[in-house]
Amino acid sequence: TTRGMLIRLDDDVLSLKPSAVVMLMGTNDLEEGATPGVIAGNVKLIVAKLKKHNPQMPIVLCNVFPSSATKKRPADKIKQINALYQAVVKGDPQITVVDTWTLFADEKGDAKKPEFPDLLHPNAAGYRKWRLALLPIFATLKLTETAADDFKLEEGYRSLFNGRDLTGWGYRPTTEQMLKARANWHRRDPNAPPWPVVKKAVAFDGKTVT
Structure with missing residues (x-):
């Protein structure tokens, strides 16, 4: 949960002195009954701690993945969370938002079984798709080595x-x-x-x- 991540942030993240942080969080909070506003508030606190720790460190914030109402994670609540995330980080040059909801959502806004067999966790195909979405961002942020352009x-x-x-x-x-x-x-x-x-x-x- 975002609350758990906030509690563990110092010991499990900042103590490692990361050169960048990728965040994907919020879906487990819904199962526990947290509101989108509370979830976004926790993310705001996490972002503030990351920025205080290192004002230059790139932060990549992934939108909450789609899931299903059958998993207590309805599409409308997830979309509310993602909209609030956008508001939290709007205009912040240190933060890059990745629209991983649109990347995975079906026409109803739910997860697709070929990528999320249990409608909650991505399988190998889902992780591969997520990786391909992140690689260009890592390259832009100079977090990975890129091949010389011989165009x-x-x-x-x-x-x-x-x-x-x-x-x-x-x-x-x-x-x-x-x-x-x-x-x-x-x-x-x-x-x-x-x-x-x-x-x-x-x-x-x-x-x-x-």
Whole structure:
């Protein structure tokens, strides 16, 4: 639970002098009857202790995984927790949030059995998917070694930026396929960020700002 993690933080985490911390917590609290507000409050205290310990240490906060109401972890409560987590860390450059709820949730907001056989714990496939979501973040934070980029431009390559203005750039109208994807996204998560819709093409030719 988040309460247990708060109690054990000094001995089990900070004493190890970590170079970074990845956090995934909150689901067990629901089974014990804790409210989303209490859970988020504990996470806020944990984050504060981590930041006090090392103001430069990267903190990666994973959204609570989906589960099931049959496990006393209904989707609406988990979404409330994740929304509160976002509010707790909003605008904090030391913290990176990973949307591991959307990564694993089905259309009802529950865990998928092929990845969570007991609707609670990920299996090998689930852990593999989680790992692949974290690796780019670790690379960005320089927590892992990355291979040298040997990318070479193709013959005849022409830059889309002319060095003067935004000629050639602009907005394309939102396609029907994208509109359907937008509707599905917001249906699955009412707290999802806005998805702008472009009705008419807009060209930035000759402009230096939009």
